[in-house]
Amino acid sequence: xxxxxxxxxxxxxxxxxxxxxxxxxxxxxxxxxxxxxxxxxxxxxxxxxxxxxxxxxxxxxxxxxxxxxxxxxxxxxxxxxxxxxxxxxxxxxxxxxxxxxxxxxxxxxxxxxxxxxxxxxxxxxxxxxxxxxxxxxxxxxxxxxxxxxxxxxxxxxxxxxxxxxxxxxxxxxxxxxxxxxxxxxxxxxxxxxxxxxxxxxxxxxxxxxxxxxxxxxxxxxxxxxxxxxxxxxxxxxxxxxxxxxxxxxxxxxxxxxxxxxxxxxxxxxxxxxxxxxxxxxxxxxxxxxxxxxxxxxxxxxxxxxxxxxxxxxxxxxxxxxxxxxxxxxxxxxxxx
Numbered sequence: 001x002x003x004x005x006x007x008x009x010x011x012x013x014x015x016x017x018x019x020x021x022x023x024x025x026x027x028x029x030x031x032x033x034x035x036x037x038x039x040x041x042x043x044x045x046x047x048x049x050x051x052x053x054x055x056x057x058x059x060x061x062x063x064x065x066x067x068x069x070x071x072x073x074x075x076x077x078x079x080x081x082x083x084x085x086x087x088x089x090x091x092x093x094x095x096x097x098x099x100x101x102x103x104x105x106x107x108x109x110x111x112x113x114x115x116x117x118x119x120x121x122x123x124x125x126x127x128x129x130x131x132x133x134x135x136x137x138x139x140x141x142x143x144x145x146x147x148x149x150x151x152x153x154x155x156x157x158x159x160x161x162x163x164x165x166x167x168x169x170x171x172x173x174x175x176x177x178x179x180x181x182x183x184x185x186x187x188x189x190x191x192x193x194x195x196x197x198x199x200x201x202x203x204x205x206x207x208x209x210x211x212x213x214x215x216x217x218x219x220x221x222x223x224x225x226x227x228x229x230x231x232x233x234x235x236x237x238x239x240x241x242x243x244x245x246x247x248x249x250x251x252x253x254x255x256x257x258x259x260x261x262x263x264x265x266x267x268x269x270x271x272x273x274x275x276x277x278x279x280x281x282x283x284x285x286x287x288x289x290x291x292x293x294x295x296x297x298x299x300x301x302x303x304x305x306x307x308x309x310x311x312x313x314x315x316x317x318x319x320x321x322x323x324x325x326x327x328x329x330x331x332x333x334x335x336x
Contacts, residue, residue, distance in 0.1 A: 006041070013045045025049040040066050040074050048081055054174060054202070056085040067098075076102050076111035083118050088203065090175055096124040120192050121205055123180065127191050138162045140176045145183045146210070154181065154210075161214040162222070165244050168300060171225035173204055177218065180207045201225075215246035227308050234275030236310035239287025243295070251285040251292075255334050258282045265335045268327045272312045290330060297326060 006014070009032050016025045029046035036042065043062040050059035059081065066078035079102035086095035099122075102115040119125055123142055132143040134151055136159040143151055158179065182188045188196045188207060197208040199217040201224030206217040219241040242251075258281065259266060266286065275283060295303050298319060306318040316323055 009036075010039075010041045010045075013042065017045055017049060022049045022053050026053075038069075040070050044074050044078055047078065051081045051085055054088075056088045056174075059085050071105075071107075073108040073111065076105050076107040077114075079105065080111050080115045080118070083115060083122075084203070087118070087122050088175055092122075092124075095122065099124065117193075121200065121203075121207065123178070125191060127187070135176070138166075138173075138176060139179050142178065142180045144181060144187070144210075146181065157214050158218065161246050162218055164246070165215055165219050165222050168244070169222050169226040169304070171222050173221070173225050175204050177204045177206060177221055179218075180205075181210050182207065183210055185209060213245040213247045215244045216241045219244040223307070226304060229307070230309045231311055231314075233272065233310040233312075235272040235283070235287045236291065236307070238275070238280075238284060239291035240307070242284045242288025243291040245288070249285070251289040252334065254285040255282070255289065258285075259335065266331065268331055269312060286334070289334075293330060294326070298322075 009028075013025060013028055013032070016028065025045060026049050029042050029049070032042050033039065033046070043065045047059045047061075047063035047066065050056075050062070063078045063082045063085065066074050067082065070078070079098045083095045083099035083102065086092070086098060096119070099115040099118050103112055103119070106112050123131070128142065132146070132151065134141045134143070134155055136155050139155070139158060139162060141151070141155055141158075143154075146154065162177070182196055185196050188194070188209075192207060194207070197206070197212045197217055199206045199220040201221045204221055206221065208217055220237070223237075223240055255266075262282075266282075268290065271278060271283065271286060275287070291303075302318060306315055308314075319326070
């Protein structure tokens with residue numbers, strides 16, 4: 001974030017930024033700028049923090065200040081973050097220009113990698129020039145290879161899924177979802193350096209294989225904007241996406257088949273606290289069914305209150321002593 005030879009104030013801002021205390025970063029940066037209005041580090045850290053909390057319009061001014069006055073690593077990061085800001089404001093031409101300028105500057109490896117990845121996931125790579133773009137009310141679709149009738153059906157199903165999911169979450173997104181529909185997993189791996197499918201909820205981006213469920217990745221994006229989320233857990237976050245994926249799968253049957261095949265009993269608390277240690281083969285249906293039944297028993301309002309902090313400890317606070325009995329009954333159902 002900051003280079004050698006930094007002042008104590010610059011060090012303080014860098015430490016606050018790395019610790020994720022973005023509101024404090026913004027307050028401190030504005031305070032420091034009153035006595036040192038030309039300080040590029042203050043402007044850069046302020047612009048990055050504003051971007052990270054979603055104040056994209058406000059972030060442009062300090063980032064542009066750095067861009068116009070520096071020629072090294074500070075300018076590179078300012079350009080990279082400007083690329084994100086303009087993208088979120090749907091000014092795609094300025095977004096691409098800023099990102100390519102960062103790459104051409106090549107002032108720091110991390111900033112160059114940041115902008116190169118943005119070029120790919122934002123659809124600025126030459127590979128996407130032949131793709132078909134279709135817009136619905138809430139989604140901007142990008143199709144690799146699909147005929148007109150297939151596109152029409154695909155758009156209708158996903159737009160309906162968006163509306164159904166958001167009836168529950170009541171989220172307001174900062175922009176339309178950019179939904180990339182790939183026919184080739186190999187192409188996606190080569191261009192994105194990532195396996196399909198995935199979402200970047202903050203940026204309202206989905207990259208999906210064309211056969212994936214209608215609602216999983218959309219849920220990740222929509223639920224991210226239901227409220228300020230303090231902490232996510234793999235168990236609840238993925239479970240919520242599976243719960244709303246619109247697939248109609250028999251999750252209880254999948255869980256019982258897995259338990260029988262693996263000769264293992266399931267303890268919910270362990271999966272909740274250590275979700276990343278388990279394969280999606282069992283985590284997805286297990287977490288999806290758990291979230292579904294949690295909502296069915298205790299309702300939407302309580303779930304959304306809990307969803308802000310998805311830890312086991314917060315669930316105990318929100319649901320109280322009843323959580324223990326709910327989990328015990330759920331475990332008895334799946335393990336017998």
